Amino acid sequence: MESSMFCYQCEQTLGAKGCVKSGVCGKNANVANLQDLLVYELKGVGFYGQKAIDKGLPIDLETHKFVVDAMFSTLTNVNFDEEHFVHYIKHADKIKEELKQKVADIPDNIPEAAIYRAPETMEDMLKDSKRAGIMVDENLDMDIRSLRELLIYGFKGMAAYAHHALILDKYDDEVHNFFYKGLAATLDNTLTVEDLFNLNMELGKVNFKCMELLDAANTGAYGNPEPTEVLVTKKKGPFIIVSGHDLKDLKLLLEQTEGKGINIYTHCEMIPAHGYPELKKYKHLVGNYGGAWQKQQEEFDGIPGCILMTTNCLQKPRDSYKDRLFTTSIVGWPDSPHIEEVNGKKDFTPIIEKALELGGFTEDEPEKKILVGFGHHATLSHANEIIEAVKSGKIRHFFLIGGCDGARPGRNYYTEFAEKTPQDTVILTLACGKFRFNKLYLGTVAGLPRLLDVGQCSDSYSAIRIALALADAFDCGVNELPLSLVLSWYEQKAVGILLTLLSLGIKDIRLGPTLPAFITPNILQVLVDKFGLKPISTPDEDLQAILGK
Structure with a gap:
């Protein structure tokens, strides 16, 4: 089942107005609409979450983590798998009901997103997504809609930083509680343009604290970045390219590939890894491959090695490398191999074996280096x-x-x-x-x-x-x-x-x-x-x- 959509959350949105048939990013209309329904559910979670906070009732860390990961999964170029969003919608619905029971006495004038219950099938979810679209209320004041969407997109960005901090066991109640406050605010029809503008500024301040938290998490785990020369040319041998932002996944892969004769390259957003003492100490972290995220289809085309996508910046993989592109964490592409975390651990054996099978580059390129780590x-x-x-x-x-x-x-x-x-x-x-x-x-x-x-x-x-x-x-x-x-x-x-x-x-x-x-x-x-x-x-x-x- 395919349908129309509306999305204008990224800079490359069609005609600088909005994607309506499929996303320029590569997501189809089903994924876009399921993402809308997930955000709709999260707004309901925010409504009850804020009620709980107002009553002084604690919200557990697993709920915080889910809200962050679910928001992050709707960010551009993160996940393109319809089934992923079906699972997240069901989970959001469950959490919403649990928070509702926790709060107990609920006022009569409850917004629809808080009352809504998700159906079981994707087909029915796609039908319901019509209630969740950005433009569903044609009579909504344009400036109110603009500021609500600005707030939602700010939350998606902050969710990325909170996700990475949480992976390293760093979190802050002020940061996580603001998600509920802000999500609930997008359902409040009494808020003025000024109110919503001020909420966006508040999000900016909370996001600064969230980024400070992530900086402390990364430097605490891997040391302070140091100016470091990074090889940007190829070396002979089997290899795995690691893209995205998740330094923990990179560290785990470095540990599991040590001594196996596999070169590890960073890609795009992962390049700062070379400046961290606890990562650059691995000698088989040899350099950085390629340029920015949007060149990956060309740069990965037919490569004799593997790619691990750890967070966002994923594009639709070409057939020439689809079998060697692995995803992990909240990243997903339909039918691409995915490495799950099981009991807090990840086993990268499938990508390691594939990299060895492919053989890698057959010769060294003349060396060129650049400087990172400031x-x-x-x-x-x-x-x-x-x-x-x-x-x-x-x-x-x-x-x-x-x-x-x-x-x-x-x-x-x-x-x-x-x-x-x-x-x-x-x-x-x-x-x-x-x-x-x-x-x-x-x-x-x-x-x-x-x-x-x-x-x-x-x-x-x-x-x-x-x-x-x-x-x-x-x-x-x-x-x-x-x-x-x-x-x-x-x-x-x-x-x-x-x-x-x-x-x-x-x-x-x-x-x-x-x-x-x-x-x-x-x-x-x-x-x-x-x-x-x-x-x-x-x-x-x-x-x-x-x-x-």
Whole structure:
């Protein structure tokens, strides 16, 4: 059974308006509609969860974990498996009823999402999904819808960070309780535009705490990232490419492949792993393969090795490598082999055996390396030199150029912008947007590389920490620093990060390559008036506006 859909949560949505037959990301209409129904169920969970919190009743960690994982599974390029969402909808329905029983006395005016009970079959779920679509209420005020969707997409992004922290046993009640508050708020018809705007700003602040939690989880488990040279060319031998963000899965795979003659490469969002002492100590973690996520179909085409997708950034696999692409955790593609966690453990034997069978690359490529590992700890260890270089005029300006990458034309802007930045400026970069220029040699300034790779979107906390520390050092606000943010966005983690930056009062952010389809003109004007948010233009024009010459 196939049907129509509506989704505009990512930057590449069709015609910058919305996907209506299938997603540009690769999801079919059934998956899109089941995702809508799952979010609808989670809003009901939020309603009862907030009632429980109001009564001082505890919500168990397993419920927190489910809400986070379920939200994360609806983020762009995570899971394309219809059966996965059927299972999640049933589980959400069960949790909703359990919370309802916990709360006991429920008022009469309950929203439909809280009353709704999911059917047993996918066919009936797809029929019911019509009640859950974004545009189901044609009479809803456009600005209210815009702010509700902005909140939902911010939650999807925050869920990704909370998921990774939870895997390493780090969680915070304030972070998790806000999911219930925010999800419940999207059902409350008494909330005004101002109320919802303020909730989005609150989400930004909570997301900052969530990213801080994840930073503590990663550095606690794997040490503080260190500047490290990473091989970006191929080595002879069997191999497994690890993509996504889950450092724990990478660590487990490194442990299980040690001594087996298999080279492990990171891919895309996993590249920061090379900077962590507890990961880079494995000698068979040999380098990084390929570029940004949207090039994987071409770069993985017919490769004589395996791929492990640990979180998002999955595209529809071509037949030439579908049998050697394995998923794990909440990632899924129909009929692709999936490695489950059983009793808290994962057995990577199937992917290890497949990699050995395929044989790998037959020869080494000439070596080329790039530098990663400039997280807040490493960068701020040079704070005195940086401050002195700014005071003496050796460093004129800092640019944070980063965010998501994607296939839409216009993203070459970020390559050109980086290339045209003057030699007395420093570029901080993070997330897969950096693959537009991270293999360029841009020289040094004041004894430091001009290009400092802070990490991936999961490491955005590092970039913010660096900016806040510099502001403290110069006894000024972040907006008074010689710092400009030039960001690219694609999916919902970028939405969460943008809300965090705005909630911290950071102004004059340039955003591209297009502005979100779910932001109405009125809401956009508020963001422009309040925060100076602006679209990118051309590298020359934007550099002229920033530097004044």
